[in-house]
Amino acid sequence: MSDLLERLRGRGWRMTAQRRVVAEVLDGDHVHLTADEVHARAVSRLPEISRATVYNTLGEMVSLGEVLEVSTDRRAKRYDPNAHRPHHHLVCAQCGAIRDVHPAGNPLADLPTDERYGFMVSGVEVTYRGICPNCAATA
Amino acid sequence: MSDLLERLRGRGWRMTAQRRVVAEVLDGDHVHLTADEVHARAVSRLPEISRATVYNTLGEMVSLGEVLEVSTDRRAKRYDPNAHRPHHHLVCAQCGAIRDVHPAGNPLADLPTDERYGFMVSGVEVTYRGICPNCAATA
DNA sequence: GCTTGACTTAGACATTGTCCATTGTAGGAT
DNA sequence: ATCCTACAATGGACAATGTCTAAGTCAAGC
Structure with missing residues (x-):
């Protein structure tokens, strides 16, 4: 378990x-x-x-x-607790409900060198925001 | 000004x-x-x-x-204050310095329908994390 | 079953943010 | 130019979240 x-x-x-x-x-x-x-x-x-x-x-x-x-x-x-499978989050702006999501693409690759300002970039977090079905129905 | x-x-x-x-x-x-x-x-x-x-x-x-x-x-x-040009952020994990960045690609398009859990997705925030040149030099 | 150092506890404290009743004032009306 | 009034500012109490400390407790090895 x-x-x-x-x-x-x-x-x-x-x-x-x-x-x-x-x-x-x-x-x-x-x-x-x-x-x-x-x-x-x-x-x-x-x-x-x-x-x-x-x-x-x-x-x-x-x-x-x-x-x-x-x-x-x-x-x-x-x-x-789901630390071992990389994932991002989808958050309901109204009730705060959160789902794990696994978008396609690699945002790290999307950051060009001239936008890195000399940083050693090591990670990226992506947070999608929206309205969950529940809140959409109640609204 | x-x-x-x-x-x-x-x-x-x-x-x-x-x-x-x-x-x-x-x-x-x-x-x-x-x-x-x-x-x-x-x-x-x-x-x-x-x-x-x-x-x-x-x-x-x-x-x-x-x-x-x-x-x-x-x-x-x-x-x-830079609310009128969409952008994301690059943050130094050590000193907290922040730069605005404009990555290529569109993370919203990267979230497949079957990963949206019925949400009406309206926006996305991307935060890159790394070490800035200053902190890397001092380390 | 001891011993010991790591773990737990309770509560004070710190930081960040919000609320409210009172006082002040910007800007239109006169 | 002066007055009115609704909107804004003030300051201090309060709330939410998180951190720290000193003292007591216990898991795990001997």
């Missing part, structure tokens, strides 16, 4: 109840929770887990490259 | 000293200040301008479509 948990264990992570819960909460496709949402769900399984621990644990997972930080809106970072 | 100021005046904006200062601070190319940076520079010209006014004024300019909100890092929104 939890591939994420397995990978973390394989890296010699000290396995605590708190970390297990955070990893379990984050597992899946199209999962993009904020730190607070992760905390809320973690609390429902492990009532005494603290906010600081959730933030720490998420931060460590990001450092290990097992989870991606995404910021599709300005309110809070979101955490995406 | 200030095209931005001219455009705003043309929209029937009530012109106050505060708004003038904010518009002047924001004018130029490759300008991507945070609200607090705008406030700091505005204060040096108009000591009694308040934070709330800067936030309000920036928000209004964004609503009018004369200024873009950019969030290249998670710390604070940045404001980009």
